[in-house]
Amino acid sequence: MLTEHAKVMKALAAAGEIAGRKKLQKMIYIAKKLDFPFYEKFDFHFYGPYSEELTCRIEELCALGFLHEVKEKKSGYVQYRYTLTEAGEQFLRHYDWEMPGLAECMQAMNGQNARFLELVSTVLYFEHLSKDEVKEKIAVVKSKQRYTEDEIEEAYAYIEALRSRCNKGACV
Numbered sequence: 001m002l003t004e005h006a007k008v009m010k011a012l013a014a015a016g017e018i019a020g021r022k023k024l025q026k027m028i029y030i031a032k033k034l035d036f037p038f039y040e041k042f043d044f045h046f047y048g049p050y051s052e053e054l055t056c057r058i059e060e061l062c063a064l065g066f067l068h069e070v071k072e073k074k075s076g077y078v079q080y081r082y083t084l085t086e087a088g089e090q091f092l093r094h095y096d097w098e099m100p101g102l103a104e105c106m107q108a109m110n111g112q113n114a115r116f117l118e119l120v121s122t123v124l125y126f127e128h129l130s131k132d133e134v135k136e137k138i139a140v141v142k143s144k145q146r147y148t149e150d151e152i153e154e155a156y157a158y159i160e161a162l163r164s165r166c167n168k169g170a171c172v
Contacts, residue, residue, distance in 0.1 A: 003095070004057065006091070008028065008054070010099060012024075014103035015106040015109075017110075018082045018110060021055075022118065027109045027117065028054055030109060030121055031105060033121075034163065036099055036101075036102055036166075048125065049122070061088070066084065069082055116151075119152065120158055123156060124159065134152075135149070135152055
């Protein structure tokens with residue numbers, strides 16, 4: 001019971017603190033695409049891959065007192081910061097399983113901004129297409145973001161770097 005919740009908590013614990021709901025969504029999606037055992041269903045939404053299940057899990061973890069959510073006003077918008085509470089850390093001690101490589105990957109992703117992670121997750125969402133088709137998709141579905149050719153290439157390189165660090169959830 002609550003195993004999937006504990007996995008999300010493990011990811012948050014590894015990251016330390018995540019600033020932004022969008023960033024949290026993208027980090028979990030990217031980790032899932034790197035073969036870490038996250039089973040939330042993701043659909044394509046305004047800001048790329050989005051999971052209603054993950055949103056519900058986060059709300060439940062906050063309600064249970066396992067996650068701390070801080071609402072901040074920033075330049076005309078609201079941003080949320082997430083950290084594990086002491087109760088969350090105690091709860092996590094009951095789960096005796098490891099996800100090798102998760103901490104390193106979550107920390108690497110947490111060092112990126114949400115805009116870049118939105119691009120990376122979008123590339124991964126359409127990875128079944130050719131690179132040229134992905135670029136065309138991004139130009140259409142992310143036209144407001146105005147991603148450049150260089151940024152798209154950087155996203156591909158970043159994905160390869162993450163994959164080279166982790167193979168089926170285990171660092172190489």
